[in-house]
Amino acid sequence: MDIRSLMPSFLRTLIPYESPNEGAPEGTVWLNTNEYPTATKYEMRFETLNRYPQVQPALFRSRYAQYAGVKPEEVLVTRGADEGIELIIRTFCTPFKDTVLYALPTYSMYGISAKTCGANVLTVEAKKSLGLDTLGLCKALAQNPDIKVVFLCNPNNPTGNTVSRDAIIRVLEAAKDAIVAVDEAYIEFCPQATIVDLIEKYPNLAVIRTLSKAFALAGLRCGMILAQENLIAALRKVIAPYPVPEPVAAIAAHALSEGGIAAMRQRVELIRGNRTYLKESLAKIPGVRSVYPSQTNFVLFEVDEPERIYKSLWEKGVAIREPGSDKGVLRVSVGTIGECKLFINKLTQVLQEAGS
Structure with a gap:
């Protein structure tokens, strides 16, 4: 066979x-x-591993919310940013009908996750300088009503450059019927570039974060999605139960302490x-x-x-x-x-x- x-x-x-x-x-x-x-060092004791962990770890969510400047209800913890990427696509894209849009070059998992979910993929080439073609993205949104998710990586991988706040707002305004997912995996290296404050204004904005980079916890596989409560509620319909193991949640909460x-x-x-x-x-x-x-x-x-x-x-x-x-x-x-x-x-x- x-x-x-x-x-x-x-x-x-x-x-x-x-x-x-x-x-x-x-x-x-x-x-x-x-x-x-x-490596970072953590010493932990776990005496309740016979029980399932919290569906969403409360202490970590509250600490991350305080760190990011949002409410705990606007934080969803995922198994790394990669699960967050796929979760957004699975929640908002109908297989074999809807489309995921992003600009090249960028993180390859946007395309791979879209394809594994049966979504179509539409890309916009970068400018000669490898900068984001904002106009190209907005044109694509205007011409393709089947686009349901747009990914922007800020700062972008692999180019290392940031996307301007005005450019992100232009895409958000053009994406009236689509989720705009802004991947801020590297934002700790340029915190002034975050657009997390725009969550309050845009119900279709999802910000993807991770502890893998500046927090030095790539092996922990811990990511977050920040968004308005209605968007978080939609994602919780799709996410697998108990996504964050107790040791992961405990180490993550420690990393978000004042000293961490x-x-x-x-x-x-x-x-x-x-x-x-x-x-x-x-x-x-x-x-x-x-x-x-x-x-x-x-x-x-x-x-x-x-x-x-x-x-x-x-x-x-x-x-x-x-x-x-x-x-x-x-x-x-x-x-x-x-x-x-x-x-x-x-x-x-x-x-x-x-x-x-």
Whole structure:
């Protein structure tokens, strides 16, 4: 039996999200998934694991609401931001009828999640500068009444640039009959760019957050959706029961304590300093054509033959990311200062070998 014959036809040819870490040699330096480079430590006791956890962890929700500037009823905790992305699509898109819209290049899970839910996908190409084509998004909304969800990544992955507040408002105004999901996974690195205050005005706005980046808890798989209560209520119809394990909720609540938030902000400052070193060093390397501005914990840069450079670095024990773009770009996460220096040295070697 061909197992694929039992799958819905729209899933048979789907290319899944693949971890870039599979098959890596021991000792690889990980600068490819935008994680915080060192671990945080938590000591917890759990004596009630025989019971199901709270449907939505109250202490964590209240602390995150206070941190984000919303009401606890406007917070939905999910298994990472990825579950939040899929949850929004499943809640608001009718399979084989409705459409998900986003601008390229951006996070690949918007498209993958849409396709797994049977939704159509419509994309708008970026400007030559890789900036957001706001006009293109608004035109697409005007011409396609079947669009039910629009994703905006702010700051954007993989480009590292922010979307202006005015641009987001223009999309919100154009999306009268669609949910606008603004993914703020990297917002702690540029908190001034958040649009969470617009939730009060726009009932169709959903803000996606995560603890994976600046909070250094990627392994916890804890995300949040912030929105008006009616939108949260709709999502709760679809979310699986007991989505957040008790240990996850306890660690997340600790991360949102006064001390936890202070530690997060110290990490952000450290990453900003290392990012400055990385950008300045990249700009000095012969063979690096351009280094893009970044408001995140990663840097995008242009080279000739990016696929070959990517593979050569992998062979030298340094893992970065090839986002897949005709601009010839590679993305490197900001690691420790030692990891950044190692990456610069290895990249310089690879580019010198290419030119010899």
